[in-house]
Amino acid sequence: xxxxxxxxxGTAVEKWLDDxxxxxxxxxxxxxxxxxxxxxxxxxxxxxxxVMCLGxxxxxxxxxxxxxxxxxxxxxNAVEHIRRDVNGGRIIQATHAVGASxxxxxxxxxxxxxxxYGSYKAPREIIWILGVLIFILTVxxxxxxxxxxxxxxxxxxxxxISNIFSAIPVVGENIKQLVLGGFAVGNPTLxxxxxxxxxxxxxxxxxxGLHIWALHVPGNNNPIGxxxxxxxxxxxxxxxxxxKDLFAMVLFMxxxxxxxxxxxxxxxxxxxxxMANSQVTPAHIVPEWYLLxxxxxxxxxxxxxxxxxxxxxxVIAMGGALVMLLIVPWLDxxxxxxxxxxxxxxxxxxxxxxxxxxxxxxxxQPAEGIYTVLAKVCTAYYFLYFLVILPVLSRIExxxxxxxxxxESVLGKAHA
Amino acid sequence: xxxxxxxxxxxxxxxxxxxxxxxxxxxxxxxxxxxINQLNPDASTLAxxxxxxxxxxxxxxxxxxxxxxxxxxxxxxxxTAEIEEARAVPLSDLKDPETDAQRIKEGHDxxxxxxxxxxxxxxxxxxxxxxxxxxxxxxxxxHYDSAGRIRRGPAPKNLVVPPYExxxxxxxxxx
Numbered sequence: 001x002x003x004x005x006x007x008x009x010g011t012a013v014e015k016w017l018d019d020x021x022x023x024x025x026x027x028x029x030x031x032x033x034x035x036x037x038x039x040x041x042x043x044x045x046x047x048x049x050x051v052m053c054l055g056x057x058x059x060x061x062x063x064x065x066x067x068x069x070x071x072x073x074x075x076x077n078a079v080e081h082i083r084r085d086v087n088g089g090r091i092i093q094a095t096h097a098v099g100a101s102x103x104x105x106x107x108x109x110x111x112x113x114x115x116x117y118g119s120y121k122a123p124r125e126i127i128w129i130l131g132v133l134i135f136i137l138t139v140x141x142x143x144x145x146x147x148x149x150x151x152x153x154x155x156x157x158x159x160x161i162s163n164i165f166s167a168i169p170v171v172g173e174n175i176k177q178l179v180l181g182g183f184a185v186g187n188p189t190l191x192x193x194x195x196x197x198x199x200x201x202x203x204x205x206x207x208x209g210l211h212i213w214a215l216h217v218p219g220n221n222n223p224i225g226x227x228x229x230x231x232x233x234x235x236x237x238x239x240x241x242x243x244k245d246l247f248a249m250v251l252f253m254x255x256x257x258x259x260x261x262x263x264x265x266x267x268x269x270x271x272x273x274x275m276a277n278s279q280v281t282p283a284h285i286v287p288e289w290y291l292l293x294x295x296x297x298x299x300x301x302x303x304x305x306x307x308x309x310x311x312x313x314x315v316i317a318m319g320g321a322l323v324m325l326l327i328v329p330w331l332d333x334x335x336x337x338x339x340x341x342x343x344x345x346x347x348x349x350x351x352x353x354x355x356x357x358x359x360x361x362x363x364x365q366p367a368e369g370i371y372t373v374l375a376k377v378c379t380a381y382y383f384l385y386f387l388v389i390l391p392v393l394s395r396i397e398x399x400x401x402x403x404x405x406x407x408e409s410v411l412g413k414a415h416a
Numbered sequence: 417x418x419x420x421x422x423x424x425x426x427x428x429x430x431x432x433x434x435x436x437x438x439x440x441x442x443x444x445x446x447x448x449x450x451x452i453n454q455l456n457p458d459a460s461t462l463a464x465x466x467x468x469x470x471x472x473x474x475x476x477x478x479x480x481x482x483x484x485x486x487x488x489x490x491x492x493x494x495x496t497a498e499i500e501e502a503r504a505v506p507l508s509d510l511k512d513p514e515t516d517a518q519r520i521k522e523g524h525d526x527x528x529x530x531x532x533x534x535x536x537x538x539x540x541x542x543x544x545x546x547x548x549x550x551x552x553x554x555x556x557x558x559h560y561d562s563a564g565r566i567r568r569g570p571a572p573k574n575l576v577v578p579p580y581e582x583x584x585x586x587x588x589x590x591x
Contacts, residue, residue, distance in 0.1 A: 156539065160555070163538040178452075182461045184486035184533075192455065279481050279488050279532075281539040283554045299556065302570045309572050311536065367556050 006033040030216055035234035036241050037222035039406050043117075044220070045248030046110040048241075052249050053103040054208065058201050060096040061145075068148065070194035072187045075150035076275040094264035100142050101267045102256045104290035107135060108356075115328070116349055118337030119221040125329040130211040132325045134204055139291065139322075141200040144193040146288060151272030156285050158185045158193075164298075167312040184278065224409050225337025226402055233406040284366065292363030293356055297321050299367050300379040317379065324386050331386055334394040341400040345393050352385045461486070466591035468583065471527060479543055481532055484590045488532035488540060489578060490551075491588075494562065499525055501549060502563035509567075512574045516563045519577055529580055529588065530564045536571035551575070 007025040009015040018025055067086050069078040082089040111131070114120055120128035143161065147154045162185060165176040181188030219228060228234055235241075259266065267289060271282045287295050301314040308316070339345050359378045365371040403409035467484050471491055474480055479492035494502075502516040520528060532540050539555035546552030547568065548561035558569030565574040580590040 159533075160537040160539065163536075177457055178455050181455055182457045182486050186461070186486045188458065188461065278483070278486070279540065281553075281555065285539065285555050310570055311572050 005029060030237075031242075032236065032238040034216065034237040035219065035228065035231065036237045037220050037228055037233060037406055038235045038240075039222050039224065039410050040220065040241065040244075041223050042244075042248060043109070043113040043223075045245050046106050046113065048245035049106045049249055049252050050103070050110055051208065052252075053099060053106055054201065054205060056099050057096065057103060058205070060092050060099060061198070061201065063092055064096055065198060068194075070148070070191050072150060072190055072276070075148060075190060079149045090264075091260060094260045098256065098259040098264060098267065100145065100288070101259070101290065102252070103138065104142070106252070107138060108290075111135065112353060115352075116339040117221055117223060118225055118332065118334070118339065120329045121332070121337050122329070123218045124215075124221060127211060127214045128329055129326055130207055130214060132322075134207050134211060135325075136322055137200055137204050137207070139294075141197060141204065142288065142290065144197040144200075147190065147193045148197065149272060150190065150276045152274045152276055152280075152282050153269045153272040153285070155185055155276035155278065156281055157287055158189065160285055161287075162189075164315050164318075167315045169312070186278075221337060222406060223338060224340065224403055224406065226404070226406060226409070229405045230407075286364055289360065289364070292361075293359035294318050294321055294363075296359045296363040296375050297379045297382065299363075300372070300375040302367075302372065317383075321382060324383070328386060328390070332390040332394055334397065334399070336399040336402065341402055342393070342397055343400060344397045348385065348389050348393065351381070355381045355385075466589065468587055468589050470587050472586035476526070481540075484531075484578065489590060490528070490530050490532045490543070490564075490575075492528040492530075492543070494526050494528055498549065498562035502561060502565075505561065505563075505565075511566050512572070514563075514565060514574055519563050519565070519574070521580075521582055524582055527588070528564060529577060529590065530575040531578055532575070534558055534571055535566065535573040535575065536569070541575075 005025065007018075007028045009018045009024075014024060017023070064082060067078065067082045067089065069075060079093065082093045084090070086092075114128060114131070143157075147158045162176055162180055165179055166172040168175060177183060179189075180186070181192060219234075222228075269286060286292070295318075298314045298318040301317045302310050303313070304310055305313050334342065334345070336342055339349055355378050358374070359382065362371055362375045362378060367375070403412065465485055467482070469482055469491065471493070474491065474493045476493050477495045479490050481488045481490055483489070499516065505516075507513040507515065519530075534541050534553040534555065536553065536556055536558055539553050541551035541553040541558070541560060543551055546559035548559050550562045550564060550567075551560040552558070553560075553569065553571065556570050558571035559567045560571075560575055561567050563574075564577075566572070578590050580588050583589050
C-alpha cells in the first residue's frame with residue numbers, strides 16, 4: 001500500500017522541496033491519504049492514544065527534570081518542592097505520575113485488542129514483536145521513574161527488584177553490583193536510574209516509529225480480520241480516523257483529568273511519602289498496580305523445580321511471561337484472525353482477560369493462605385493459554401464462515 | 417568452477433579480512449569495557465568497605481543495626497537461652513545446614529553479626545519475631561532462628577555473616 005502516491009506538488013517551492021526532501025509527500029501519504037479499513041472500531045483508537053500518552057510523559061518529564069535533583073539527600077525534598085513551590089508544579093507532577101498509570105491502561109487495552117483480533121498474525125508479526133519490545137521498555141522506564149521520588153516504596157521496590165539479578169547463578173551478585181553501582185541501592189543507583197529514565201522514552205519513541213512503519217507496509221488489521229481487497233473497503237486516514245482518534249483522546253482525557261485534579265495520589269502508595277530509609281522495610285511491599293500481574297507470577301513460584309531453586313524459578317517465570325509474548329504469532333496458527341469468528345477461542349480469551357485481572361488483584365494481596373494457591377492457578381492459566389490452548393485451538397476449532405470482504409460485512413450489518 | 421590459484425588468492429584476502437575484523441572487534445571491546453565498568457561500585461563506595469564497631473554498649477538480649485557498605489548489619493547480643501536453642505537444632509531440620517558455631521567467632525558465642533537483608537529479595541527482617549525466636553521477614557514470610565538460619569519461607573539461604581573479626585574483646589572490624 002505504500003507504493004502508490006497521491007501527492008502532486010502544487011507550487012514551484014513544493015516541487016523544489018519534493019525533489020530534495022519529500023517530507024510533504026511522506027506526510028500526505030502516511031498521515032492523510034493512507035487507506036484505512038472503514039470498519040475499525042474504538043478499540044483501534046488506543047494506538048493514537050498511546051502516542052499521546054508518550055508525548056504527555058516526555059513533555060511533563062522534561063519539565064520535571066528542570067526542577068529535580070537526583071541525590072539521595074535532596075531527591076525526596078525536590079519532589080515536594082515541585083509539588084509545593086514550582087509554578088503549576090502540583091499539576092505537572094501529578095500529570096506525570098497519573099500519566100504513567102493511564103499509559104499502562106492504554107497499553108494493556110491495545111495489547112488485548114491485538115490478542116483478540118489476531119493482529120499479530122502474518123504479515124504483521126514484526127509489528128507485534130516491536131510492540132512487545134515497547135511494552136518491556138515501558139515497564140523498565142516506569143520502574144526506574146518510580147525510584148526517583150526516593151520514598152520508602154521507591155527504595156524497597158528497587159531493592160526487591162534488583163535482588164532478582166542475584167538469583168542468576170554464579171555471576172548474579174556481580175551483575176547486581178554492576179546494576180546498583182554499590183552493594184545496596186544508593187546514590188549511584190538513583191543517578192543512573194535518573195539518566196536512563198530520561199533516555200529510554202526517546203528509545204521508545206524511535207521504536208514506535210518502527211512500529212508504525214511496519215504497520216504501514218501491510219496496513220491495519222480490522223475487526224473482521226479479512227484483508228482489504230479493494231479501495232471501497234477503505235477510507236483515507238484523514239479526516240476519518242484523525243477525527244475518530246481525536247474524539248477518543250478527548251474521552252480518554254476525562255478520567256485522566258479526574259485523577260490529576262481530584263485524586264493525584266490515589267494510584268500511588270502512602271509509604272512513598274516517607275523518605276527512603278535503608279534500615280526499615282515497609283510491612284508490605286507492593287509495586288505499582290500495572291506491574292502487579294507479573295509480580296504475582298514472580299511470587300507464585302515458591303517451590304523448587306529440579307535444580308532450580310524457588311527464587312530463580314520465580315525470576316524465570318516472570319521473565320518468561322513477558323518474553324513468551326514475542327512468539328505468540330507462531331503459537332496461534334489459526335488462519336482466522338478475528339476472535340469474532342472463533343467460537344471456542346472467544347471463551348478462552350474471555351477467561352484469559354479475567355485471569356489477568358485476577359493476577360493483578362493477587363499481586364496486591366499478602367502472599368499467604370488462599371492467595372498463594374490462587375496465584376499458582378492463575379499463573380498456570382496464563383502460561384497454558386499461550387503454550388497449550390492457542391496451539392491446540394488452532395488445530396481443533398471450526399471457525400464460523402468469514403464475510404468475503406470488509407464492504408460486505410459493513411453493508412450486511414446495515415441491512416440486518 | 418574456481419581454479420586452485422583463485423582459491424589460494426581468495427584465502428589470503430579472506431585471512432586479511434578476518435584478521436582486520438578481529439583486531440577491530442578487540443578494539444571496539446576495549447573501548448566499550450570502560451563504558452560498562454564505570455557502572456561498577458566506585459572508589460568512594462569501596463572505601464567504606466571496612467568499619468570498626470564497639471559492641472560493649474549493647475546489653476544482653478538487645479541488638480543494634482549498623483551500616484556497612486550501604487547495607488544494614490545486625491549485631492545481636494544473644495541470651496544464653498537463645499544460644500542453647502540454636503545449638504539444640506539438628507542439622508537435618510535446616511534448609512541451609514550450618515551449625516551455630518559456624519555462624520559466630522569462637523569465644524564470642526553471644527555475638528551474632530549478620531547482614532540484615534533477607535536472602536530472598538532483600539527486605540529487612542523484624543527482630544525477636546517469627547516462629548523460631550529469631551527474625552521474621554514481613555515481605556514474603558521467611559522465618560529465621562536465633563542463629564539467623566532460614567527455617568521456613570521462600571528465602572533460600574541463612575542470613576549472611578559478613579567477613580569480620582574481633583580486634584579486641586569488645587571491638588569488631590567488619591570487612
